[in-house]
Amino acid sequence: MKPHLIFDWDHTIWNTEGKGGPYPDAEVVIPKLRELATLSLLTHGDESFQLGKLGRCTFSDAFNGKIWVVPNPGDKRSILELIQKKATDYHSIWVIGDRRDLEIQFAIELKLNSIWVRRGRHATRKLTDSVGEPTHEVSDLIGVLTVGDSIWKK
């Protein structure tokens, strides 16, 4: 079963510093992961604004038709509904993001595989509760590709 990678957007793929733009590693890694997996993007806020950001990336078509915008990133129920509605195989899902207190916590609670990308302004955020451990922890998207090369390649 092909893995289904659900990516967080800001600070995972998109660098919000300065004028904003994709992290350079995303331009390299997303096209490669696309060969290995189905890719979805999970984000929140204004849909047209987020799509405009994606349009500035060379890999924008890697997420064609699989962009999930939720009104509130803290709303686990709406994320779970999206996953149940849109993902074909629950066990093939991997959640990849920079926020241990948001998407990674949801993944752990929902018993989904997860990769915590420890970068961006939230990387050093202190957690009030113990949320459990992500399946993998990496420092950038090259790390995600390294994980993928070892477990998603046939």
Ligand SMILES: [Mg+2]
């Ligand atoms: Mg994020």
